[in-house]
Structure formats: structure tokens, C-alpha cells
Amino acid sequence: MVMRKVGKYEVGRTIGEGTFAKVKFAKNTDTGEGVAMKVLAKSSILKHKMVDQIKMEISIMKLVRHPNIVRLHEVLASQTKIYIILEFVTGGELFDKIVHQGRLSERESRRYFQQLIDAVEYCHKKGVYHRDLKPENLLLDSQGNLKISDFGLSALRRQGVELLHTTCGTPNYVAPEVLSHKGYDGSAADVWSCGVILYVLMAGYLPFNETDLPTLYKKINAAEFSCPSWFSSEATALIKKILDPDPDTRIRIEDIKNHEWFQKNYVAAGHGRDESVNLDDVQAVFDDIEDQYVSEQRGNNDMGPLIMNAFEMITLSQGLNLSALFDRRQDYVKRQTRFVSREPAKVIISTLETVGESMGLKVRARNYKMRLEGVSANKAGQFAIALEVFEVAPDLFMVDVRKAAGDTLEYHKFYKQFCSKLEHIIWSPSGISSKSESLSRAPSC
Known part of the structure; x- marks a missing residue:
């Protein structure tokens, strides 16, 4: 281990x-x-x-x-x-909540949107443009507050440079001017993405969602979308001002914050005085640093899958209710999911490999770890799944499945199809019925 x-x-x-x-x-x-x-x-x-x-x-x-x-x-x-x-951040992705509930109430959506706009405005004042804003990059803390993550595609405004030129981000959330391969204003592009996120929060689905990129880009460029009937007239009006295909007339953050709909129950984030930040160590981490910073002890794990103890299993299950490990009838799937099998570990691995290949995915396996790779549904990027087999008890194994790359909703669809092909190796204790997620009558792990 x-x-x-x-x-x-x-x-x-x-x-x-x-x-x-x-x-x-x-x-x-x-x-x-x-x-x-x-x-x-x-x-x-x-x-x-x-x-x-x-x-x-x-x-x-x-x-x-x-x-x-x-x-x-x-x-x-x-x-x-x-x-x-x-x-x-312990509350998971905001996307998980959308997948679970279908859509959020207008009041709850507004609260998250207010926190999102506050944080994005702060970034822009620092000269930082995120450029990959989407629900998967929005986390929730233990109090349910929004946290922006993943600044891997962000850009810093440079002296004398007004427009950005790199096309990046997730196609469904990207502003039309970014797709045009011309220079664009990072602030206006982030505002567009915020508008798509607000729509998704309230609708439970994307305003622009096509399987082929040309059709998707055409709809984005024309801002071809409609708001569901349950959107209030105020919310609809604001979203239409945000999803304006012309960045010059698109509403700006200061006007969003002054909008009547945005102002309802609005509490500005208090972040106090700006701290002085020293960036000298950023260059240093790429220099050849000796191993005094890091000490590693490795055991021999060639004997079989890693053993996961009860404490680790409970921690990974986020509580004492372990039913999600056994009940394949759950109505939603997060980006990280698990199931249990009583088949030998080598049988599990070979079965996962066979099923992955049958679904047209490239398979890489080593030491009871596996990666399945393919192309996303709209052919806009990579889709990848990471799997690992753990021994949780004698003759009882847990398979940990994680999205490694691609869209979370696409992973949600993939996982259900994947599990349907694995029914013969997935074990469910007899104490769990299709109408119950309780583990109270199930044999102990």
C-alpha cells in the first residue's frame, strides 16, 4: 500500500x-x-x-x-x-446539484448567480479573465456557498493589450465572438458564460445544445434560444441582455448588478482589504528543487488491488449510508461513482476492459487501475474515465469510477450505459430492494 x-x-x-x-x-x-x-x-x-x-x-x-x-x-x-x-471544498460540484434536482428554484439560482458575478467582477478588476466558466468549475462549500475553481484557461490582461485571441473553453458556454477567431474582450466573454450558467441553473438544460459543432456554433452566433415558461419576465429580460451575440451591446457586469432582478435579496461578498501577493516563488517551483521538500515511502502493491479499510470507505461515501455502493437504481450519478462486486479482481478488470472496448473506447490498464478514453459526443474534445479496483473485504471489491475528462452530463449518460453492461458482476445485497436505499437490512461490509 x-x-x-x-x-x-x-x-x-x-x-x-x-x-x-x-x-x-x-x-x-x-x-x-x-x-x-x-x-x-x-x-x-x-x-x-x-x-x-x-x-x-x-x-x-x-x-x-x-x-x-x-x-x-x-x-x-x-x-x-x-x-x-x-x-x-466539501460540497461537490454545482453541476451535481443540477443533475440531481433537474433545475433549481429562481431564488436559489439567483443566489448562486449573485455569488458568481461578485467573484467574476473581482477577477476582472484584477485583470483576470476565467474563459472556462461552466457548472463543472463551480464548487459548493459546506455552507452551500459557490466557489469558482480551475483557472487553467484563464488569461491575465497585459499592458497595452486590449483583446484576447485564443479560442478556449467549453463550446456550449463560449461566447460567439470567441468562436469567430477574432480578438475579443475577456470581460464580455465571461459575462456570456455567466448567462449560460444562469439559464442552466433555472432550466436544468443548456440554451445551446447540439450534437454537431456547426449547428451548435450557428445557434450560438445567432443567440438562437428561448426561455422556458417558468422563468419570470424579469429573469428572461436579464438573460436576453446577457446572451446578446454582439459583445458591444451585451450588458456589462455593473449593469447586471444594478438590475432589479439581481438586486433581490442581494448581499455583497465582503472580502476585506486586498492582501499583498508575492509571485517570486512561482518561477521557483519550476527550477530543479532537491527532494528535501518531498519524502515518499512506497510499499509493494504487486500482490493485488489496494486494500481499503472501513474508515476510508465511509469517508469516500460521505457518511454512514453506504447504499449508493449497492443500489444501481439511483436516479442520478455524480462525476465520481462506485459499485461493489464479489467477482475475483482479475475477472472485474478483464470485464471492465471488454465492456470499455465494446463501447468504442481505448483501454489502458495497469495494477488494477484503468483509463478509458474516447471522443466527446460533439467531437469537441476528449472523453475519459478513470477506474480503480479496491479490496474492501475478503472476496468483496469496490470499483471506483471517476470522470477524468469531458462533460459531466455526458459522463452521467455514459455511466448508466456502462453499468447496464456490467449487471452480471455488480453485487447488490439481498436486503436492498428497488424501492429502498437503506442499508439497515444488508449484510455488513
């Missing part, structure tokens, strides 16, 4: 995975505080020429200090890796 310590942080399980980084839960041994540790391999970012972008992301996250933005605590480095220590 792998034991790892990075500086003063004890590193735990992987809680997220992206194209160039993994995010692990870690504990500050000095304070006992839980943090999220973003781990990047230097070789990978050098290979993909991502050095400048990663430096930019770290610099931006050090610059922005706002209650509705995930906080960067510090950055560490070893000879081979970079470790970005971030605030650990």
Missing part, C-alpha cells in the same frame, strides 16, 4: 483527475486541516509545452483572494512533480 508525505502534508486518496493533473485529498499535519493537492508531473507539462500555462494558472490563483474563489495556499515542488495546495 502506498504511503506518501509531501512536505507537511499527508497525502490520501485521489478525489479528481484531469488531462494533466490528479487532485488528491491531503491533511496539513501542523493544523489538521484538510486540503486539495493538485499534482502535476513536470515531464508531462514539458512534453505538452504547458509550462507557461501552468505558471499562469498558479500566478492567477495566488492573485485572486475572494470568498467565492477556491483559495491557493501554497506551491511545492520536487525534481519531478509540482504540488499546488488548494482549499478543500
Whole structure:
């Protein structure tokens, strides 16, 4: 079993995975505080020429200090890796809430939108444009407050440069001027994305959603959408001012904040005085730093899957109710999901591989870990799933499934199809019926 310590942080399980980084839960041994540790391999970012972008992301996250933005605590480095220590946000993605509830009430949507606009306005005043605003990059803390994350595609305004030129972001949320490959105002582009997010919060679906990119781009360029009947007239009017395809006439943040609909129950975020931020260490993390920052102890894990104890299982299940591990009839799926099997670990792995290949996905497997890769439904980017098999008891294994790349809603659809092909290896205790998610009558794990 792998034991790892990075500086003063004890590193735990992987809680997220992206194209160039993994995010692990870690504990500050000095304070006992839980943090999220973003781990990047230097070789990978050098290979993909991502050095400048990663430096930019770290610099931006050090610059922005706002209650509705995930906080960067510090950055560490070893000879081979970079470790970005971030605030650990426990409430999950805002997207999970939308998938679960279908849509949010206008009052709740407005509260999240107010927090989003406050944070985006703060970023713009700092000269920072996010450029990839979408529900998957909006997290919720334990009090239900919104936190913007993932500044990997952000841009800093440079002296004398008024327009940005890089096309980036998720197609469904991107402003038409960004798609035109001409220069665009980062502030107006972020406002458009905020409008799409508000629509999704209140409607439960996207205003622009086509499977082929040409049709999607055509509808975005023409702002071809309609608001559902349950939107209030005030909300509809504001959304139409935000989703204006002309960035010159699109409503600005200051006017959004003065809008009658926005002002209802509005409480401005108080972030106090700006702290002085020193960026000298950002360059330093890319230098050759000796291993005094990082100590690692590795055990031999070639004997089989890692063993997960009861405490870790309960922690991953976010409470004592473990029914989600066993009940495949749950009505929604988060970006990280798990199921249990009594088949031998090697049978589980081979079955996952067979099913992945049958779904047209590229399969990579090693040491009871697997990655399934394909192209997203609208062919706009990569779609990837990470899986790992754990032993939770003798002859009982848990399969941890995570979205590694792609859209969360697409993952939601994939997972249901994936599980339907795995019914013969998924185990459900006899005590759980289709109408019950209680584990009270189920055999103990």
C-alpha cells in the first residue's frame, strides 16, 4: 500500500483527475486541516509545452483572494512533480446539484448567480479573465456557498493589450465572438458564460445544445434560444441582455448588478482589504528543487488491488449510508461513482476492459487501475474515465469510477450505459430492494 508525505502534508486518496493533473485529498499535519493537492508531473507539462500555462494558472490563483474563489495556499515542488495546495471544498460540484434536482428554484439560482458575478467582477478588476466558466468549475462549500475553481484557461490582461485571441473553453458556454477567431474582450466573454450558467441553473438544460459543432456554433452566433415558461419576465429580460451575440451591446457586469432582478435579496461578498501577493516563488517551483521538500515511502502493491479499510470507505461515501455502493437504481450519478462486486479482481478488470472496448473506447490498464478514453459526443474534445479496483473485504471489491475528462452530463449518460453492461458482476445485497436505499437490512461490509 502506498504511503506518501509531501512536505507537511499527508497525502490520501485521489478525489479528481484531469488531462494533466490528479487532485488528491491531503491533511496539513501542523493544523489538521484538510486540503486539495493538485499534482502535476513536470515531464508531462514539458512534453505538452504547458509550462507557461501552468505558471499562469498558479500566478492567477495566488492573485485572486475572494470568498467565492477556491483559495491557493501554497506551491511545492520536487525534481519531478509540482504540488499546488488548494482549499478543500466539501460540497461537490454545482453541476451535481443540477443533475440531481433537474433545475433549481429562481431564488436559489439567483443566489448562486449573485455569488458568481461578485467573484467574476473581482477577477476582472484584477485583470483576470476565467474563459472556462461552466457548472463543472463551480464548487459548493459546506455552507452551500459557490466557489469558482480551475483557472487553467484563464488569461491575465497585459499592458497595452486590449483583446484576447485564443479560442478556449467549453463550446456550449463560449461566447460567439470567441468562436469567430477574432480578438475579443475577456470581460464580455465571461459575462456570456455567466448567462449560460444562469439559464442552466433555472432550466436544468443548456440554451445551446447540439450534437454537431456547426449547428451548435450557428445557434450560438445567432443567440438562437428561448426561455422556458417558468422563468419570470424579469429573469428572461436579464438573460436576453446577457446572451446578446454582439459583445458591444451585451450588458456589462455593473449593469447586471444594478438590475432589479439581481438586486433581490442581494448581499455583497465582503472580502476585506486586498492582501499583498508575492509571485517570486512561482518561477521557483519550476527550477530543479532537491527532494528535501518531498519524502515518499512506497510499499509493494504487486500482490493485488489496494486494500481499503472501513474508515476510508465511509469517508469516500460521505457518511454512514453506504447504499449508493449497492443500489444501481439511483436516479442520478455524480462525476465520481462506485459499485461493489464479489467477482475475483482479475475477472472485474478483464470485464471492465471488454465492456470499455465494446463501447468504442481505448483501454489502458495497469495494477488494477484503468483509463478509458474516447471522443466527446460533439467531437469537441476528449472523453475519459478513470477506474480503480479496491479490496474492501475478503472476496468483496469496490470499483471506483471517476470522470477524468469531458462533460459531466455526458459522463452521467455514459455511466448508466456502462453499468447496464456490467449487471452480471455488480453485487447488490439481498436486503436492498428497488424501492429502498437503506442499508439497515444488508449484510455488513
